[in-house]
Amino acid sequence: MSEDLHALQRRLAEFAAARDWQQYHTPKNLAAALSVEAAELVEIFQWLTPEESAKVMANPGKAGRVEDEVADVLAYLLQFCEALGIDALAALAAKIERNESRFPAVRSARPDRPREGEE
């Protein structure tokens, strides 16, 4: 069974502390690093059709890259949260609560698409 998110966040904090990297880990720098890793994930998909993108894990080389970028995004997100004292799980749980009231689940023949930046 895998460690939970907060345990991994602590390991990342110890990892950075042991290398004297906290001096670079301002919230501003970590947000930038997070966005760079997210872009590296986008890069894997940028020329693929929607259908090709759904099959990307069937290619072992690409699957490894995708998992690696997922880990990098999550690592910087947790280090960002560590720097600012944010509980990422609590923030997400609160957001889901809000969205459940904002976007009532009404199944319809012509579903609305998710609204930009609001899901």
Place this chain on the structure above:
Amino acid sequence: MSEDLHALQRRLAEFAAARDWQQYHTPKNLAAALSVEAAELVEIFQWLTPEESAKVMANPGKAGRVEDEVADVLAYLLQFCEALGIDALAALAAKIERNESRFPAVRSARPDRPREGEE
């Protein structure tokens, strides 16, 4: 106590299914949406000095925006993982293991800065 990451991932999957949004949730689209949310986090910090960026949570309005963007980034990351069958916690644990051997913790007077895209 907050729900764990995998429980939140399931809630997000049910939320999207109840709104017929899975058709939009190709891995390619979700990676793009993740990068857009990461950029919204960067935007909060783009004109701040490193020192100002460290104090951003002292401003209640900005603190709320930061937590909101953290939630959005994590939500899209989990939906991306759901679409491709990736275990984000396992991917991060594996990455930390690799990094612990790649970047030995040698404290020194002049620490190396973290290598780009490699932490």
Place this chain on the structure above:
Amino acid sequence: MSEDLHALQRRLAEFAAARDWQQYHTPKNLAAALSVEAAELVEIFQWLTPEESAKVMANPGKAGRVEDEVADVLAYLLQFCEALGIDALAALAAKIERNESRFPAVRSARPDRPREGEE
């Protein structure tokens, strides 16, 4: 006839100087601002199919947003170049020369897709 690129770059520099904004215009901040504007362009397309994305200018509201984001991306790129003394046109001309030798134009039945990050 529109002004040329360098004339617009000078106008942007004067615009920022007249507002005492140069203090915020470090290359680091301008690169971040550029990436935020690029993400706002991505946001317009994130849930569209490839076919829908090709018709986006038929919607006047979206067309205006797209042109606005194009202007923002170009504005920050030119301000970045201004801060570092880079001639964007010369950099692009040099890149095209290099790419013309790196990617010979051989028409074929099964074209290679553009290589990631290399075009």
Place this chain on the structure above:
Amino acid sequence: MSEDLHALQRRLAEFAAARDWQQYHTPKNLAAALSVEAAELVEIFQWLTPEESAKVMANPGKAGRVEDEVADVLAYLLQFCEALGIDALAALAAKIERNESRFPAVRSARPDRPREGEE
């Protein structure tokens, strides 16, 4: 003297046509590619202080990378404009006109910082 922007845009269009790459050049894909290149520019600066970022061109290796990423960002922006029939120079000129009325140049002892996403 360097070619003007529209001449470079035409060369890029011919370059892509000669390689049968237009099929990949949907506006959606080009916007994503643009954002990936912008992130590669951010990556160069992500751990630098504001002061270090201002001196980046003094390092020949980094200077070459910066110019290369500037060229990539501009190349994808022009290919995006080509795909949608947008005149980037006209869009920027119009934006500057609007901003000159929205942000009057009043020099003051405590300048406002540029507003997010609005410059």
